Amino acid sequence: MKFYKTTMGIMTLGLLLMGWMALPTTSLAASKKYLSLGTGNPGGTYYFIGAGFASLMNKFVPEVRVIAESTAASEENINLVLRKKMDLGMAGIHALPPLIERKTDLSGMRLIGIGHSSDCHWIVRKDSSVKSIQDYKGRRVAVGAPGSGTLIGSKDVLKIIRGLTFDDFKPAYLTFTESITGLRDGTIDVGLVQAGFPVASVLDLAQHHPIRLISYSNDEISRLVSQRPFYVKIVIPSGTYRGVEGDTVTHGSVSMIFCRQDLSEDLVYKLMKAVYEHPKERDAVHPQAKQWSLEYIFRAAGYTTQYVPFHAGAVKYLKEKGVWKEIK
Numbered sequence: 001m002k003f004y005k006t007t008m009g010i011m012t013l014g015l016l017l018m019g020w021m022a023l024p025t026t027s028l029a030a031s032k033k034y035l036s037l038g039t040g041n042p043g044g045t046y047y048f049i050g051a052g053f054a055s056l057m058n059k060f061v062p063e064v065r066v067i068a069e070s071t072a073a074s075e076e077n078i079n080l081v082l083r084k085k086m087d088l089g090m091a092g093i094h095a096l097p098p099l100i101e102r103k104t105d106l107s108g109m110r111l112i113g114i115g116h117s118s119d120c121h122w123i124v125r126k127d128s129s130v131k132s133i134q135d136y137k138g139r140r141v142a143v144g145a146p147g148s149g150t151l152i153g154s155k156d157v158l159k160i161i162r163g164l165t166f167d168d169f170k171p172a173y174l175t176f177t178e179s180i181t182g183l184r185d186g187t188i189d190v191g192l193v194q195a196g197f198p199v200a201s202v203l204d205l206a207q208h209h210p211i212r213l214i215s216y217s218n219d220e221i222s223r224l225v226s227q228r229p230f231y232v233k234i235v236i237p238s239g240t241y242r243g244v245e246g247d248t249v250t251h252g253s254v255s256m257i258f259c260r261q262d263l264s265e266d267l268v269y270k271l272m273k274a275v276y277e278h279p280k281e282r283d284a285v286h287p288q289a290k291q292w293s294l295e296y297i298f299r300a301a302g303y304t305t306q307y308v309p310f311h312a313g314a315v316k317y318l319k320e321k322g323v324w325k326e327i328k
Contacts, residue, residue, distance in 0.1 A: 032065040033267075038077035038089035039068050041145070043176030045118065045195035045288055046073055046090045046255075052285025053257070053275055053292075060274035064267070072175070074149025075099075078258075082108045087260055088271075092118050092194075092253035093230035093304050094156065095149035100307060110261045110311035112268060113275070114299050115292035116196045117252025118149075119234045120157070123183060123191040123202065126210030126243065130190060133162045133214065139189035140170040142179040150176075150194045153253055160227055161220040180205050190214070194253065196288030197236050206242040213241070213248040221249055229303045230254050254300040259311060268313025276317070294323050301327050 035057075039050030047070060054066040066088070071077055077089030078099065093114075099106065124130045130139060136158070143166065144150030151173065158164040172179075172188050180201050182188035193199055205211060213236065216224075225231050234252040238245055259268060275282060275292060283290045297318070305327050310318070318324040 031063070033063060035064055035066045035087040037066050037068045038071045038080055038086050040071060040073035040090065041176045042070055043180060043193065043199070043201035044073070045116070045199060045286060048200070048286045049116070049289055049292075050090055052282070052289065056278060056281055057271050057274045060278065061270045072145050072147035075152060076147040078109065081258065081260055082106070084108070084260060087263065088112070088257065090255060090257055092149040092153065092255055093300050094153045094228065094253040096304070096307055098152055106307050108261050109258050109308055110314075111304060111308045112257045112259055112272065112311055112314050113292060114254060114256050114297050114301060114304065116288035117232055117234060117254050117291070118194045119197050119236065119252040120250045121193040121195070121197070121199065121202055122214035122250070123193065123205070124189065124212050124214060125183065126212055128189065128212065130214065133158065133164070133216070133220065136164060136169045136190060138169060140172055140187070141190040142174045142182060142188055142192040143171045144173065144192060144194070145175040145178075146173055149253065150192065153194065154192060156228070157224060157251065161216065161224050176201060183211070184209060196286065198240050198287065202241055206244065210243050211241065213244055213250070215248045216250055221251060224251055230300045256304060256308075258308060261311070263311070263313070265311075265313040265316060268311045269316050272314055272317040294321060297323070298325065298327070
C-alpha cells in the first residue's frame, strides 16, 4: 500500500507541478507554435510520459505549446504523423515491421529519441487456473486495442514463443483500461497491459483484487529476444504489485519518440534539449522516464534507423553532446 501511494503520488505531483510551471501567459500564447504529441491510453505509461515530456517542452521551449493527446498509441500515432494530422508521437519499435511488410511509406517521419521499454503484463486473477502462456488455449484473452502496437505485438509474441494464433483462444480487442475492467468484472480470463512498470492501473487493480502475473520460461524469453531485435528481457521484481510474489520474467518493447520529417532542425534540437538536459524534472514524471537518457538513445537504433532515421535536429544535439555515432 505504501509503495502504491508513493509511486502514484510522485507521478501525479510531478505532472501537476510541471503543468503549472509550463502555463503560458495570455500575451505570449498567441505567438506560440502549437504541436500535438500522440501518447496512449490513460491506463498506460505512454500517457504519463507523454504528458510529462510535453510539459517539459512547454517550460523550456517558450515559443511552443505541446499538447499531449490520448490515442490508441503506437500504430495510430505513426499513421497520424505520416498523414500530418499530428506533429510528434510515441510508439513501440515493434509496430514498424507490419508497416514495413505492407510497404508503408515511412519517409514522412523522423526519430527524435529512444527510451524506456513498454513491459508486457499478462494478468490473471489470483485463483485462475491459467499458469502459463500455453494455458491461454480456449480462454478469453485481451490482446490490445485496434490500432495499437500492443495488438501487433501480442500476435507476434504469442506466435514466436508458443506457436499460438488468435484462432487458439478468444481474442478480446481491449484498451488497457478495458482490460483492467474486464479482469475486475470477470469477463476475460487474461488481461494485457503493455507499459513500463509500475503501471498505475495495475497498481490500483492489485489493491482491490488479488492478481498474478504470467511469467515466461527461460526458453520462451530466449526464443523471443533472439528473433526480434526490438524486444528486451524484463524482470518485474517481486512485490512491485501487491500480492504478486516472485520475480516475473516478461518482455519489453523499446519505445521511440518521433516527429514529422518537415519540423525544423532548430525546433527539434530545442525539444531534445528540453527533455535530455533536465533529468531531475524528467525523472519525476514516471519511474521509467529515467530511461530517456543518452545512455539508452541508441538501443535498437540499428534496426530502427534503417526505416526511420534520426531527425537533423536530433543529430545536431547528439553531435554537440559528443555521443553521435554513425549507425550501420
